[in-house]
Amino acid sequence: MNKLKLILFDVNETLLDLSPMEQRMNQAFENENAFKLWFYLMLQYAWVENSIGTYSNLGEVGKATMSMLNKQLGKSVTEQKQQELLRMIRSLKPHPDVKPALAQLKEAGFRLVSFTNSAQQVAEEQMRNAGLDEYLEEIMSVDLVQKYKPAPETYLKAINHLNASPEETLFIAAHGWDVAGAANAGLQTGFIDRPGQALYPLAPTPTYQGKTLLELASQLTTL
């Protein structure tokens, strides 16, 4: 009955471990929540762009919001240091559960594709540096649509590009907003409940949930 063929994965925090970047950024801004505040602010302004119908890629939004955070926290982290912190997003390691889970899912015959709000070039660099490219049929970015997830057209255009249908596609993320968006677009959804993450209480419950991608992979390969 459940004819899942394609699995789309969010990247930042879902596949990749952002904690080294978090530590360095919290140190640089001398605030234990600096990274969280910046990441929240970057998402805010990505969605401000969605709301007003403009598009600057996530690297540009990330840079702009880091300089805003600098002012908002009353800090004076240099632009050079900010650039150095931003560059860290290109060379993150995957969470330990990710490679074995992708191997298991690929072995089980699923088509695997990454789909991120990061810019296309950054996304490719991220997957290559993390050694995840070999598991993936394609590395996709919202650059394709010039609009950020969770807008429905982002997921639908990616699926269309891959010649699949929403019903046969599962979208997996560690962010409440991303599973809410995918569900809204008619996809099946999986939530990885990584530390510091939470589902949006006003969105539908995801189809699958687990603490790690391995837990989700086990549920999916025993369907």
Place this chain on the structure above:
Amino acid sequence: MNKLKLILFDVNETLLDLSPMEQRMNQAFENENAFKLWFYLMLQYAWVENSIGTYSNLGEVGKATMSMLNKQLGKSVTEQKQQELLRMIRSLKPHPDVKPALAQLKEAGFRLVSFTNSAQQVAEEQMRNAGLDEYLEEIMSVDLVQKYKPAPETYLKAINHLNASPEETLFIAAHGWDVAGAANAGLQTGFIDRPGQALYPLAPTPTYQGKTLLELASQLTTL
């Protein structure tokens, strides 16, 4: 040449001082950035709703995101305490510069209207409790449009309801995203550079800027 007739004001942080709520929330969550993180998260999810085409009012989004923050920070602030903190938004005092500035602008003949992302009923309670209702021709909320600022239709519908045009309207806020949205909708804009606030570097420069509403009022009454 500059035929300004109508001034729209954002409410939270622009007219009203949120610092008592910030202090109480930071205490309750034992984190000096708890309020900032929550406010950012509330805005994020308001714009997630914009992106996917749904609408829950800001009270509902605020409640949902406070429970998310509780989980994300690994805290166990009770639901009763969360409700108590949320209720504080209804009885905030205006910043000290606000009443004299509104009086000056009203005296100069401008039509003054508040326009907030808060729900209509909350907005009315906020203005009444702050003693600002007497300066305002109308108290407006995005409930009218069922979509959050900075989507262009929010500003345009408010202006249309007030029988004004974007060109004769000035929108004033202490948030970068709000002045970016108003400028995008074709309004003139004013930014109040309150502590902890910053303009979005990728948006156009506002028409007017000042540290307080009194500074902006002086610029406007000497036009």
